[in-house]
Amino acid sequence: MSAKRWQVLACLGLLLALGLVWALGRWGLADWLNRAQLEAWLAKLGAWGPAGIVIAEVLQVLLAPVPGQVVGLAAGYLYGVWGGAALCMAGLMVGTLLAVWLARRLGRPFVERLAKPEQLARLDAYAKRHGAFAFLVIFLLPFLPDDVCCFLAGLTPLRISQVLIAALIGRAPGVIVSTLIGAQAHALSWEQWIAIAAASLVLAVLFYFYQDKLERAMFSLADRLLHKS
Numbered sequence: 070m071s072a073k074r075w076q077v078l079a080c081l082g083l084l085l086a087l088g089l090v091w092a093l094g095r096w097g098l099a100d101w102l103n104r105a106q107l108e109a110w111l112a113k114l115g116a117w118g119p120a121g122i123v124i125a126e127v128l129q130v131l132l133a134p135v136p137g138q139v140v141g142l143a144a145g146y147l148y149g150v151w152g153g154a155a156l157c158m159a160g161l162m163v164g165t166l167l168a169v170w171l172a173r174r175l176g177r178p179f180v181e182r183l184a185k186p187e188q189l190a191r192l193d194a195y196a197k198r199h200g201a202f203a204f205l206v207i208f209l210l211p212f213l214p215d216d217v218c219c220f221l222a223g224l225t226p227l228r229i230s231q232v233l234i235a236a237l238i239g240r241a242p243g244v245i246v247s248t249l250i251g252a253q254a255h256a257l258s259w260e261q262w263i264a265i266a267a268a269s270l271v272l273a274v275l276f277y278f279y280q281d282k283l284e285r286a287m288f289s290l291a292d293r294l295l296h297k298s
Contacts, residue, residue: 208239
């Protein structure tokens, strides 16, 4: 699909999202988001509510169906900063463990199907030279293929405990930020929701068109950080 068509689709998506948020505010369809009704709804879900967050994070690592930040925002909104963060981190740890296991079970050809050759070559070099610290840096920095790193870690001689500690420390800041933002969403008006939806979609479009440049910039930063280690 051409860049022009993507731009048209992005504009249509932005207009659709803005219209949806406006309708929710205009006709009061978002009343269910108030705290009392939300807590009653969560109580009906029982253990399935927290389990859904954990499963979503596991799938995010293995399949990347939705951005991890979206899961973090939802978790923070539903379960608060620390409850949401705990659920997200539990899912990320399980997802990381499964990724390492799959890579060791299925081997390098499987991992090569998940990453671009240049990505894999660079991550390979990082892992050989810097071990677990390289994975910690990748998990900490945004716009880098951290989920691919989970699979690549399975091809290294690193112990699973080392990979999990690197993932725990490296992913925690981003998870806490996303759940913190999600936890504050209850206080937002629908006009503020429109502004956030618009800004998020603009950022998503920019990320789509400039993803490679952002990734190269972050890899350059990772090079400098690892060179100093």
